[in-house]
Each structure stands twice: as C-alpha cells, then as structure tokens.
Amino acid sequence: MTTANLHPRLTVVGHPLVQHKLTLLRQRETSTGEFRRLAREISLLMAYEVTRDLPLETRRIETPLEPMDSPILSGKKLCFVSILRAGDGILEGMLDLVPSARVGHIGLYRDPTTLAPVEYYLKLPEDVRSRLAVVVDPMLATGHSAAAAVERVKQAGAEQISFACLLAAPEGLSIMAEAHPEVPVFTCAVDRCLDDHAYIRPGLGDAGDRLYGTK
Ligand SMILES: O=P(O)(O)OC[C@H]1O[C@H](OP(=O)(O)OP(=O)(O)O)[C@H](O)[C@@H]1O
Numbered sequence: 001m002t003t004a005n006l007h008p009r010l011t012v013v014g015h016p017l018v019q020h021k022l023t024l025l026r027q028r029e030t031s032t033g034e035f036r037r038l039a040r041e042i043s044l045l046m047a048y049e050v051t052r053d054l055p056l057e058t059r060r061i062e063t064p065l066e067p068m069d070s071p072i073l074s075g076k077k078l079c080f081v082s083i084l085r086a087g088d089g090i091l092e093g094m095l096d097l098v099p100s101a102r103v104g105h106i107g108l109y110r111d112p113t114t115l116a117p118v119e120y121y122l123k124l125p126e127d128v129r130s131r132l133a134v135v136v137d138p139m140l141a142t143g144h145s146a147a148a149a150v151e152r153v154k155q156a157g158a159e160q161i162s163f164a165c166l167l168a169a170p171e172g173l174s175i176m177a178e179a180h181p182e183v184p185v186f187t188c189a190v191d192r193c194l195d196d197h198a199y200i201r202p203g204l205g206d207a208g209d210r211l212y213g214t215k
C-alpha cells in the first residue's frame with residue numbers, strides 16, 4: 001500500500017538529516033539527554049516543511065544601500081498545539097525555528113485498557129482561529145489522541161490545522177483520514193504496524209518515557 005492510500009494529505013519528510021537523526025532516536029541505547037536533543041533537532045527541520053505554504057506579503061524596507069520591496073510573512077501566523085506530555089519534545093524544536101509562535105496545550109493520555117484518549121488539560125490562545133494551528137505529538141499510533149486534539153482545535157474555531165509527528169502507524173493515518181481528511185499530516189516515517197499494546201513497530205518505544213526518563 002502506498003502512503004497516498006493511507007492519507008490524502010500525507011507528507012513524509014525524507015530529508016537525509018531527518019532520516020539520519022530518526023535512526024539515532026530509535027536506537028535503544030540512545031540516552032535520555034541525546035533523545036531529547038535529537039527530537040528537538042528533527043522538529044526544527046520538520047517545522048521548515050510544515051510552514052512551507054505560509055502566505056507572504058511584500059514590505060517596503062531600506063537596506064543600507066537602497067529601498068526595496070521584500071517578502072515577509074503575512075497576517076497572524078502560527079500556533080503550535082502540543083499534546084502533553086510527549087508533544088513538548090516536539091514543541092521545543094518548532095519554537096527554535098519560529099520563536100514568536102503562540103502555543104496551546106492539550107493534556108491527553110491513553111487509557112491503558114481502552115486506549116481511548118482521556119483529556120485532563122486544555123489551554124489554547126484566544127486568537128487560534130486566525131492562525132495556522134500545528135498540532136504536535138511524536139507518535140501517531142491508533143490515531144485517537146491526534147484526532148481528539150484536532151477536534152478540540154476545530155471547536156476553538158481554527159480553520160487551518162496541520163498535524164506533525166515523528167512516527168506514524170498505518171492505523172493512525174487511517175483514523176486521521178477518516179476523522180479529518182482535510183488536515184495535512186507530516187511525519188518522518190510510516191512504520192509497519194501496531195502491536196497488541198498499540199505500540200508502533202518497529203517504533204522507538206514510549207516517546208514520553210524516553211524524553212523524560214520516567215521508566
Ligand atoms: O495514537 P494514540 O494511540 O492515541 O497514541 C499516541 C499517544 O500516546 C502517547 O502519549 P501517552 O498516552 O503515552 O501520554 P504521555 O505523552 O503523557 O506519555 C503519544 O505521545 C500520543 O499522545
């Protein structure tokens with residue numbers, strides 16, 4: 001099956017630096033500090049892809065030598081929405097590239113038995129509706145957390161929404177295609193499948209635990 005069959009608006013970020021860093025990130029022996037650093041670097045590179053279509057306008061400026069009309073980002077710009085807690089490992093890198101972006105947080109965890117997302121926190125910027133909202137989480141596994149987070153952002157009035165993750169399972173992409181087919185999804189890789197505990201295989205393990213050293 002090709003990736004286009006899994007999701008109509010899927011981008012796999014194939015840049016060699018991203019792919020190299022993703023391999024290091026996946027490795028069992030990668031330390032917590034190194035994992036956090038790699039996730040941040042990959043996210044910065046992903047932010048470059050995610051923002052590729054931001055609209056530009058022209059501003060009259062003066063260089064030291066003469067005036068010119070030069071391109072500049074137009075209107076209200078970006079809001080990153082992190083799905084706590086592992087989303088914060090992506091947020092840092094995206095903010096490195098776009099330091100002025102607004103930030104929202106959605107606290108979600110997967111119920112270990114039902115795997116349904118349980119919401120425990122929500123705070124979005126008031127003007128999220130006039131920004132491109134980029135929902136971030138390293139893992140798109142069953143897809144239920146991402147689908148629920150995007151739904152929340154839609155309820156807040158946002159009309160332009162993207163989702164960015166490090167790894168996606170085919171199952172999660174199908175759920176996103178069903179629930180939010182118009183929302184572009186960016187990932188660094190589409191892995192083989194989910195296992196019996198809904199972990200992505202081959203995957204990278206538990207992203208939150210690896211980012212924060214909690215296991
Ligand atoms: O696609 P899904 O099947 O919904 O799974 C993906 C979710 O699972 C992980 O979070 P987790 O529940 O482990 O919470 P954490 O970030 O607090 O560790 C991950 O960061 C996603 O949010």
Ligand SMILES: O=c1cc[nH]c(=O)[nH]1
Nearest residue numbers: 141199200205206207
């Ligand atoms: O593989 C997975 C699936 C869900 N959450 C993770 O952190 N890893």
Ligand SMILES: [Mg+2]
Nearest residue numbers: 206207208209
């Ligand atoms: Mg986790």
